[in-house]
Every structure is written in structure tokens, then in C-alpha cells.
Amino acid sequence: MSTGIPVQYFLVLATIMFFTGIYGFLTRRNLITMLMSVELILNAVNINFLAFNRYLYPHKLEGMFFSLFIIAVAASEAAVAIAIVINIYRRFATINVEDVNEMKH
Amino acid sequence: MINFSYTIWIPLLPFFMFIFLGLAGHKYFPKLSGILGTCGLAIITVLSYITAYKYFFTTEKVDGAFQKITAFNTTWLQFTDKLHIDLGVLLDPISVMMLVVITTVSLMVHIYSLGYMKGEKGFERFFAFLSLFSFSMLGLVLATNIFQMYIFWELVGVSSFLLIGFYYQKPSAVRASKKAFIVTRFADLGFLIGILILSFNTKTFDFISLTDPSGTAITQGSGIGFLGLSIMTWSMIFVFMGGVGKSAMFPFHIWLPDAMEGPTPVSALIHAATMVVAGVYLVARMFPIYALAAPVALNIVAYVGAFSSIFAAIIACTQTDIKRVLAYSTMSQIGYMMLALGVSGYGGHEGLGYMASMFHLFTHAMFKALLFLGAGAIIHAVHSNHMTEMGGLRKYLPITHITFLIACLTIAGIPPLSGFFSKDEILAAALHHNKLLFAVEYAVAGLTAFYMFRLYFSVFWGKETAYHHTPHEAPATMTIPLIILAIGSVLTGFIPFNQLVTSDGRAFESELELMVAIPSVLIGLLGIGIAYILYKKESAIPDKLAATFKYSYKWAYNKFYMDEVYLFVTKKIIFKLISEPVAWFDRNVVDATMNAIASVTQGVSFRIRGFQSGQLQKYGFVFITGAIMLAILFIYLWK
Amino acid sequence: MISNQIMFILFSAMIIVFSILTVTSRKILRAAVYLLFVLVSTSGLYFMLDYQFLAAVQLTLYAGGIVVLIIFSILLTSHISQKFEPTGIMKSVFSAIASIAGAILAIITILDYNFSATAQAAKEVDMRLIGNSLLSVDYDGYILPFEVISVLLLAAMIAAIVIAKRGGPEKSELPTLKQE
């Protein structure tokens, strides 16, 4: 299905997605939206893995399994992160990241 | 050879007495300690007399000369193979003579103090200090080496400090003691440097090898030069600086008048008869080096002595505190002794000045102690130091009056009292050496007679003064020493010093030189005469004279403003210009630099701490920027 | 061929547009929905790459699980209608510069690099193979990562429960470290 599309296209797409995620991570103030940015980043990585696997090493499955594991990790990460967010919300009554700076100094 | 090893007990006995009285006296026998101290001193006086007799009359002379005998010697501290401090007893004519002087005067002072200090607070402390002083002074004169001398030199300094400050609740006494110590300490610095230079070149501290006229020390030392003078000369000049301080010569004399704040017996013992002549003794001790290897230094000795004697004599004419008059008189007389040493040569008749100096030291100790003790008796009776508050005391204090008169005549050089003989020898020695110094000493002789009789007439004659309570003669403990010393003053002039104490230990002939003696007696009489006219009866002439020579009088009265100069140097220069800036510098520059280092570190760390803001996104930003930078660096820039 | 390319362009466009909307939208719920779109489009890409299983996982886990989780937590912590304060100009500018620079750098590198594919035949990815590989201890097996992930998931589950459980000191009792 992927014939006619060079691998670079996928990689460029993933790059753009990745840096969009980065941008979001750096600018969003809300912890949940930051979490979403992280999901974007992970997705971009997944795309890369799969593209490489498909184009460069089609006889192997490392890329795919890695993506699979990343999805698993992302899921657990999301679970824990959201638990933390809820806890923070309880404690500080906000999930604005700039107000949560108890770790300062 | 006669065994002199017992002489070690002469200094040690007072030392143990000091420890004993100092530790136990206060608690257990405050009353008895005076008697104990006096007894101890009496024992060593007897020992000293025995030693003197044995040394001068029973010890065999070698080659017609008295030998230096090391009666006892032990190494106290080893520096290098050759340099070591020994503690020991060296007997030679001058040390034996000093033994006699010190023990005699000290014994008199002890007896006198039994009466004078009776009932004072700290009676036992006083005697403990006196014992300490006797110990140190005896150790000083018996020293076998120059470093031992320095040790005891410091110890007499500190005993003097303790005794001047005996009335420690009196601020003036405290000030005076401090001043005495610091001024002499400064001079001792010179002494120490002198010792170091000397020992560096000769590699020995020992007096016998240092002063051996044919020894290596003297023959080698004149070689190496520095600023035009030989090293030996330099070292002798520095050593003499110590002597200048201790003997209150110009310019280190300022402590002596103030030292009169101490109890009067102390003034008699330390600041008239014994400690202050230590400088003379020091020069006499090192005399062969001065005479043979460092003539320039010897000349300095002569001029310093001459200047001090006339300087002090002029000031003495204007002072009104009797103890201060006596103090300046002491300074003047020590100037005489210094001068005598300075004009002396080594050996035979050349050494007349040396002999004269020692002779004068001896007689001076007697009559000056007598004068001070007499002054003490007067003060005891009148409760004042000031001549202006005295007058007509001859009726109340007959014994004091007679003995005081004898002392005054002695110091004025009236024959046949002892002062005449010794002063005459000095003048004769000066005449042969240097006419200028001779003329100066003539003037001083006249001045001396004048101010002593000024003192005598104003105190015992002069105006009739009303006293609060009738002055009465002192108790026997005080008058007996006066009488003994008066007898001493009269008779000691007949001791044949030219047979006993000479520069090279050999006797030489000397006779009275009438050409010198007659004018000196005349000038003495002239001084007495002037004093008689001015002060016998109450008269206005002195005030008029003072008014006529207003400025000179004022200068002399204020001791030529030497105190002020010193005050300026210490307060303004040392304290304000050195110490306080140093302290300021330390706090505000050195310490501030250290603190600045600390603050910079702290400041930087505060800055760095700002990075740790807890802002997750800042961390992220820095991380990502950093990663990108590194990527650029490693991929594109760092090929 | 062409349809492929059209599909790719469509998916990429959706991904890029919705990604940007996700990170810039000022309403949090909308952001979540945009994220959902991105994830769905991504799974479309997976289909294009012939990884059907992964695409399915992506759809169920991401689009179904995580996004729902996110939306739940949004509902728990914010008002749906709540609008964010706009991000500080400086912050967004600097972040944008950093991101764009990074992106350009990466893209240049990618375009510069000459990717060379192997000539070996592609492996057919079917469910059986995936299952065997995951549980195999052979050279090609992934049993160790599989176990690790399992443990991780378990740990995450417990952790999420522990963290989210009510307890611990209240805010007022916290030591205040902000002195400076």
C-alpha cells in the first residue's frame, strides 16, 4: 500500500508532529494538555519506527514491536500521569504547571 | 685555687625566697615575710663580703692580674654546637665589686623598708619582689655569658616593672611602670640584636672568650664592614643601646623620672644604686671589645654619657619634686660613668677612665642610695614629694638632715668624701682624652653642686612651712641604714680602686692630680654658694631668674619636652598611624577580600539556584534547546 | 499509486493540522478531540504501512482508552467551557523558534540522508506471528520485553491507584520553601 511514497515523507511528517508536540509541551500551561503533547511526541516516534521497519528492514519486526511496547508504556504513563494530575489538583486546586513549583531550589 | 662554688647560692637564695614569699607569704605569714626576706639578704651579704675578701686578698694573681674565675657553669639551653646559653657564676673584679654594692644597698633597703613599708597593703608582695630583683640583679652581674646577662637583664626589667607599679591602684604608677618596661624593652631590642650580630661573627656568647684581648673574637671582629663601620662596631653600638635604655641615658631616659612613682626604697635600690648602673656594667663587661675592636662605639658611649649628664643636670635644676631631682641627678651621674668608660683606654694607666667609672659607680651607689632613703624619710614625715611644700625640716629630722647633708656634700665632690675621689678620677681621665668632654663635665660638676644644695636648702632650711601635723623622725629601722650608708659615703673614697678594679686586672699607679682636683672643688663650692644665696633664706631671686630666662627655664622645666615627643611618637605614630590602620586594613581589606570571595561564591550560587525554578517547562526548554545545539554542534559544526 | 499518495497527503494534512490545533486550542476539551483526530489519522498511516494489528491497537488503546481517560480527567479538573489564558508571547516565540529550528534541523538531516533499503523480502505480519514472537524465547523472541511491560503495566496500575487515592498532607501543612 505504501508504494510510491518515499520514506522521507513519513519521517518529515513524524518530525513535524514531534516538534509540534515539543512546542505544545513547552507552551501549554495545563498539565493535561502537556500530557496530550507528550502523546503527540510518542506517536511521532511510533510513526518513525514503523516507517523504518517497513522501508528499510521489511524482513524484521523490531520496529513494530517497539511501537507496540511504546503504546503500552504510553498507556501506563497516561494512567499514572492522570493520577498525579488529579492528586495535584486536589492539593493545589489547580493544574496550572506554573503554579506547581514546589520542587524549586 | 680557692673553691668559690658556694657563690651559686648568692643569687639562688633570693630566688627561693621569692618563690617562697610569693606563693606562701600572703596566706601564712604576711607580717613575718619582711624579716624573712631581710634575713635571707643578710646571709648573702655576708657571703658576698667573704667572696670579695677571698677574691681580692687571698686568690693568687697570675702575672700580676686578677683572673676571671668561673665558679659555676651549667648549660641551660643549647642552640648550636658552639652557641649555648649557660647559667653560671663568673667572678672577676667588677662582678665581685658589684656583688658588694648590690648586697649592701639591698640589705640597707630591706631594713629600711621594714619601717617604711610597715602596714602597707601588700607588704609581703613587696618583699617578694625585692627578692626577685635581688636575684635578677645578682644573676646579671655574675653572668658568665652575654646571653645569661640578657636573661637577667630582662628579669631586672620586669622586677622594676613590678616594683614601680607596686601601688597598682594608682593610675600614675601603672602608667610609669608600663612606660619603664616598654622603653627599656625597646632598648633591649637593640641589645638582643647586638648579641645576635656578635654571636653570628664570633660564634660564642662566653664573656671570657669574647673579652680575651688576644682572643679570636677581638682580633677577627673588626674586619667585615657595613656602612663604613666594622661589624663589631655595629654590634657594640646595638649592645650599648641596651645599656642606654637600662641606664636611662639620653634618649631613653624618659622612664626614669616617672619610675619615681614606685615606693621610695625601690627608687633607692633599683633606680639609683643598682639596676640603672647595669648599662655601665654592661659596657665595662664588654670593655676590651669596645676599647680594642670598636673604638667608634666607645666614642659614642662617651658622647652619650656626656650629653646625658649635662642634659639631666640642667633639668634637675628646675624640678620641684625631690625624687625627680634625684632621678635626674642619677641620670647625670651615670652619664659621668659612661663618659669615664668612653674616654678610657685598655690596660695600665690608659685604663684610668675604666677604673674611675667603676669607682664612681661604687661611691655613687652609696651616696645616691643614701639620698633616696633620706628623701624617703622626708616624704615619710611630710607626706609630700614637693619641695615647695617643705622647709625648715632640720629641726624635726636631725638624723636625716645630717646624713642628707653628707650625701649632698659627697655628690658635690667636696673632699675628703668619696664623691670627690671618684669624680676627680673621671675628670682626670677626660682631660687626657678629650678637652671638650672635660669642659662639659666641669660644668656638670658645678650644676650638680648647685641643684643638690638647692634641694638641701629648700627642704631643710628655707621658708618655715606649716605642716598638718608635726613631722617626726623616722623609726630606727629607717635611720640605721641612713647612718650606715652615710659612713659608707664618707669612707669608700679611700678604697684603692686602682689596685683592685682595673681594665686589665693589673694594678697601676694613680695619684690625685691637683690641677684637676682644685678647680673641681672650687666649682663645686661655687655651686653650693649660689644655692646658698638663692635658697638658704626664702628669697625672690629664683623666681626672678626664672622669669628672666623664661624660655630656657620653661624648656628645662618641661624636661625639654622629651615626654611629649615620645607621647607623640607612641600615640600619634604607633597607635594612630600604624596600629589602627593595620587593624582597619585587616578588617576591611584582608578580611573583606576573604568575605568577598565568599559573597561572590554565594552570589553565583544564588544565580545558579534561579535556574532551578521548579518550572517544568523551563527545564524542558533548556533541555531541548541544549539537545538541538548539541545536535547542530556534532552533526554540522564538528566535522 | 495515486490513491496511495492522496491518502497519505490526506492523513498527513490531518495529522499536521490537528496536531497544531491540539497544542494551540484554548479550549481543553476541543484540544482533546483534536488529539483524537490526530491519533485516528495516525492509525490510518499504520494501515497504509501494512501494520493492521498495530493500527487496531492504536485505535482501541489510544483513541479508545487514553483519550477517554484524558477527557475524564478534564471533566474532573476543569470546566468544559473554560478557556485558557493565552500563552506568554516570549514563551511561545522562544518555544516556536526552538521547535522550528529543531524541525528544520531534523528535516534537513533526513532529506540529506540516503536511505538504502534491503533487498530481502518483506515479512508477512499476521496475528500468529505476532503472538509467537511475543512469547518466544528464540533469537527473534520478545518474551523479556513482554514480561517487563507486563510488570510495568501492573506497577502503573497500582501506582495510579495509590497516587490518586485521597490522603497525605493538605496544602496548608506543606513546608513553604519559597523564601527568597
Added chain:
Amino acid sequence: MDILSLFVLIPVLTITGILLLKDARQVRLVAIFGMSLQLIMAAVLVFLYLSARHSGNTDEMLFVKDYLWFKSLNIHYAVGVDGISVALISLTSIVVFAGLFASWEVEYLKKEFFISLILLATGVFGFFISIDLFTMFLFYELAVIPMYLLIGIWGTGPKEYSAMKLTLMLMGGSALLLLGILGIYFNSAPNGGRLTFNILEISKVVIPISAQRIFFPLTFIGFGVLGALFPFHTWSPDGHASAPTAVSMLHAGVLMKLGGYGAFRVAIFLMPQAAKELSWIFIILTSISVVYGAFGAIAQKDLKYINAYSSVSHCGLVLFAVLMMNKTAMNGAIIQMISHGLMTALFFALIGMLYGRTHTRMINQMGGLMKVIPFLSVCYVIAGLASLGLPGLSGFVAEMTIFVGAFQHPELFYRIVTILAISSIVITAVYILRVIAVLLLGPTTNEHFEHLPDAKWFEKISVVTLIGSVAAIGLAPFWLSSMIGTSLQPIVDRIVALNPF
């Protein structure tokens, strides 16, 4: 039997004993018991040492014990003493003993106080017995650390500031020192072979001169900071002023001696060539210390500051003499360490006691105390006289040995500098007498002071111990001087062999 390790073991056991105590009242008894034992041990050590020497044992170090500790770096726990260490160990035991009696009345956190104090003493003892550079450094640090607590917790005035300053400056010194020691270590086998920290082994080889030039200044300044080398002395006034009595005593009396001892035993002994080359710089610095400290003391008003500056001056003299690198001057340096240790401990003890009564240390607020508290005042006068170098007390012996030794230096420059340093004795006299005059003599100025109690029995023990030692050295210096001199001989031989004059 390993007699030297007992000097570390006894304090450690004492500390353990104190830790185990339930009753705080017995703390000082245990502490004093332990430290008295230590004092006795020191006396035994002196006796054993002298009899060993007397029986013809001419080894450089006696009672040597060596246990391998870290094999990979060749670090040993190696101990051994010569006459110098023995003398300094005796000094330490005396000062610690007196210090405990002087802190008899500490009530606040008594247990911790005595533990820290004895811990400090442990470090000092360990330092003096070590002949392995690494162990030496370890004990050195062990001695410095409790100081921070002792000043910071039990001090007076701006104690946190002073404690911080003191510790940081000493730590800065240690940093340089560590560099220096490592430098020595890595150059300890220039001809191949195993690197070593052992001083005796290093002294058998010659460290390359290029390395010496780098590491001598580091080591010397490192130790010099502790020995109050100008311009690194400023911790001393603040630190001493804030420290509690016993700590001032120990610090000025003993800890500052580590600097002098180390400078001599490590810096100069191991690197004599660089020492000779660079000595002129440090001679200038130390002469500045000597004179500058004395002038600084004149302008001070706080008793402890006066004494701190005086310590700067006296400790400067130690380093000064060490740098003269001849036997007499070095002998003088060691005697000066001991003499200054005793004397300054005495001073600080007395100042502490005065402060405990009058609650001020400003001399212009006091006056005429001689009449009120004669015992303490007389002791103060004796301490003062010892400090200004009165013959018959230890200061004189030390200073004269230094001056005579220093003046034997063949180069004129050194002799002239010596004369400058000698001039400090006058300045010393000025400030000492000033204090005595203002503080003790004269009329009693403040009527609150009319009824101050004189010394209590434990204070008397403390003071009399110290005065006794000062006077003993002053009256009979020969045995001490010859004990040190014998041990100095091999060291001087090495220096002379490497630096033919």
C-alpha cells in the same frame, strides 16, 4: 603493644562511654577520666621514648606500626613518633586536660559538647602520630569538622558567621593541601615502583624539582591557613572571639599547631629544594604575619581579639622559623609551638573565666580587677609576661632559639628579616602591658565588679596545670630542646644534603 594507637583509642572509648551514659551529670567525670588517662599515657610515652633513645635506638621514628588499609592506593594506617611528635602530643594532652576543667560549667547540651571536644582531640592526636600522609589528612579533617559545631552551637556573638568562616577557610586550606598531598603521592616514586603515602618512604627518594615547585606552595599554604599565615589568618580573630573557652584553648593551643607541624613535616621535609627556592616569598609573608599581628593586636579592644592577633603573630613566628631551615631555628619553631600552645590556652582559659564573671570582654569596660580577683589576675599577668618573652617562662626560650637560629642564616636578607621579626617583641610588650594596665591595674572602675568571686577549684586546676608547664619549660628548657634537637638531626641532614649551602 601498639602504644600509639591508644592515643586514638582512648578518646574514642571515652566518646563511646559518654554516649552510653544516661546521667548527664557524669559526663564531665567520664571525659576527665578519659583525658587524665590520656595525660598519663602521654607521660608514659615521653618516658618510653626517652628510655628507648637512651638505650641507643637511633631510628628516625619509634614505635612504628603499619597496617595496610586500602590496597589499591597503598594507603596505610601507619603510626610512629619522634621527639617532635612526642612533645606535641604531650602539649595536646595538657591543653585538652586543662580545657576540660575550663569547660566544667558548660550546661547546654553537655554531652554533645564533650563529645565534640574529645572528637577534636582525637583528630589532633591522630594527626601527630600518623606517618602516612593520607591518614594524617584524614585526622586533620576530623579535627576541623567538630570545630564548626563547637563554635556554631556553643559560641557567643556572631557564632554562625564565625563558625562558617572558620570552617570554610580551613576547608579551603584543606583543598589546597589535598592537592599537595596527592601531588606528593603521584611523585613518590620517580624511579618507578609503587606509589606511597608514607612519609618515611617518600623521604628516601627525591621528588622531582619541577613537581616540588608546584606542590610545595600548595602544601605550605594549605597548612599555612591553619597556621594563620598572612593573608589567610582572618578566620582566627572571628573564630576565636566566638568560640567557647575550651574551644579557643584547643584551637589556638593545639589545632593551629597542626599547621606548623604539617608545614614542617610534610612541606619542608619532603620538598626541601622548592622550600629553599621559594622560602623568600613565605619568609616575607610570615614576617608580615609576625609584625602585623602584633600591630593589629595593639588597636583591639576585645580581649579575645587581642589574643587572636597575638596568636597570628606568634604562629607566624613558627612558620618563619621553620622556613629558616636550620636546626636551631626549627628547634625554636617546635618549642614556640609548644610554648605558644600552653600560653595561649592559658590566656583563653583566663579570658573565659573573666568573661564568665564580668560578662564583657571589652577591656575599656573593665579595670582594677587585680584587687577583686587576685588569683586570676596574677595568672593573667604571668601569662602576659610569658607571652612577651620573659626569661624563666617558656616564651623566652622559644623566641630566643628562633632568633638565634634564624640569625645564623648565611644570607644577609634572612638576617635582616630576622631583625624585623625580632622587633615584634617590643610591640608584643606594648599590647600585653596595655591590657594588663587597663584590665587589671588601676582603681576598680565598675562597682558591679567589687564582689566578683575568685577562681573556683576546677578553674585553679586548669590554670595551674598550664602555668606549671609554661614555667617548667621556661626554667629547664634543656631536656625539651635536646629531645627535639635529636629528632631534628636526620631531618636537617636531609635538607642540608639536598640543599648544600
